[in-house]
Amino acid sequence: MLVTGAFAAGSALTAGLAPPAAAQHGPAVLRPRPSTVTLGRRRVRTWTYNDELPGPTISASTGDIVHATLVNDLPEATTVHWHGIQLDHRMDGAPGYSQKATPPGGKFPYVFRVPFPGTYFYHSHVGMQADRGLYGPLIVHDPREPLSYDEEYTVVLDDWLDGLLGTPDEVLRRLNASTDHDDTLRSDLLGGVTGDVRHPLYLVNGRPPEAPATFSARPGRRVRFRVINAAADTAFRVALGGHRMTVTHADGCGVRPVTVDTFLVGMGERYDFLVRLGDGVFPLVAMAEGKGARAFAVVRTSGGRAPGPEAKVPQLDGRRLAYRDLQARTRPDLPKPERTVLVTLGMRPSGNEWTMNDRLASDPFRLRVDRGETIRVVLDNQSPMWHPMHLHGHTFQLRVPNGSGPHKDTVNVKPRERVEFDVLTANPGEWMFHCHNLYHQEQGMMGVLGYGRPPRRRAAHGHH
Ligand SMILES: [Cu+2]
Structure with a gap:
């Protein structure tokens, strides 16, 4: 590097x-x-x-x-x-x-x-x-860095099936051959069926619960955790036993600190949080939401026996972060949008094709915009599953009921829910806009935000 x-x-x-x-x-x-x-x-x-x-x-x-x-x-x-x-x-x-x-x-x-x-x-x-x-x-x-902390740890979450249920390509072929969804994978937090696959393992930093990753620090230290959901098909509900967490960033962008017990992180989303660590050995748990299993790691500040992977973590059912809690901290509000574009998220009767404004990735929906304008995108989920929608090359500003919404690049949209964000077209190119459920992505849920001409040949770090 x-x-x-x-x-x-x-x-x-x-x-x-x-x-x-x-x-x-x-x-x-x-x-x-x-x-x-x-x-x-x-x-x-x-x-x-x-x-x-x-x-x-x-x-x-x-x-x-x-x-x-x-x-x-x-x-x-x-x-x-x-x-x-x-x-x-x-x-x-x-x-x-x-x-x-x-x-x-x-x-x-x-x-x-x-x-x-x-x-x-x-x-x-x-x-x-x-x-x-x-x-x-x-x-x-x-x-x-405006935050002060003593240590930082990166926590990468994943759902794992490769080599255990076949390859991901084989699992996709099975899903493509079926019109059903596994109704036992349900979560109220996600408005219904949560995913397409029950994974044999959920991982923190490449490690399963039986051989967990351990984060060590001294008691009383202030620690920043950076949580990344790299899974294909699983949202995680994250909590640290014995602690509340102060969320400071969503998708890399600063938010006004908000203290909660737990948060839900969809595929492609990231959250950073600060905690002052107590004295002991604590379970860091990421529930595979609606799938009845968990990813697990250990946070250790003293000797003593580590909690087991099934350790009870009451914080999982405590005060949960909501998007409306998030207020932009480090970036200014975007200019007022000049117009609104409706994007309907749908499912074809096949049950295994997911659409944006009735189109599939093979002939994708294009958001037609000009360079340098702010547009409001309304995502209207008419499909029976939630979708973590990710836009390449930009952050958008999520609309929340009060104040300045957070700047993000991935947003979860539940069935029958409408989510609105504003985006400034300041980075010319042809940008993917897609569901970060990898199965849905491969089953068509991909649109395009394209405008301007890509920067002329200069140094690769071109624009400003
Ligand atoms: Cu999706």
Whole structure:
């Protein structure tokens, strides 16, 4: 990992206490390849970046240029998508939109500026590849970090089936051959059926509950957790036993701190929270919402026996974060929108084709906009399932009943729900706008936000 700019290993951040993870820059080469991973008692064949699960953490500082060359050791073409980063369109890793997927044996140099601090991740954007092990954290540190904390930890959540229920492609083929949905996967929080697959395992940082990841610190330390949901089909309800959490960021963007017991994180969403750690050994739990299982890790500040994976965590049923609790902190409100576009989310009678304004990805719905305008997007979910809708290359400002809504790039929309956001078209290109349920994405739920001309050939970090 080559990082240019102000940030250097070990450099003290100017405000607050220096996040210790700042010294990690990660690799300059991402090599997706077939690999064997150990998941507790099981060893499975899968695909990973650089033989790591999750892929190696790439970290940089606001304004830096990130260099990461993809070297494709897979038997299939692939890309890397930098989820949540407002980057040059040509670096977006969207096959058929920003680039042709890189063939087996090929290389692709990703070079892009990271304009805003925050918690992001990278993943393959080809087919079901991200439902194997092809994802990793991307952390952009703020050289003027306004929060003060002693430690930080990244928590990557995943649902795992590869090598246990077949490959993700095989599972997709099974779903495509069926018109039914598993009615036993239900959650009131998500308004009905929560997912398409009951996964054999749910992971924190590549580890199952039987062999959990452990986060160690001294008691009384103030810790920032960065939670990333890299799953294909699972929303998680997250809580830390014995603690309340102060949420400070949604999808990388600052929000006014709000203290809750638990939050729900959809696929593609990220939340950061602060806690002052008590003295003991605590369960960090991520309930696979509506699926009757959990991902699990341990937070340890003293000796003593670790809680078991089934430890009771009353916080899971406590005060839960809602979107209406989120107020923008670090970014100004967008200009008033000039017009409104309605996007209806639907399901075809086949039960396995998901639409945006009645269209499938093969002939996608296009939001027709001009460069430099603010538009209001109304997402109206007329389908029987919830969808975490993700827009590439932008953050949008979510409309909440009061005040300034949060800036996000992924938003959950429940059945029969309407969600509104505003987006400023300030980053020209052809941008995917899709459901981050990977099965729904592959079953058609993909539209396009396209405008302007991509920046002319300059340095790859082009626009401003
Ligand atoms: Cu969906």
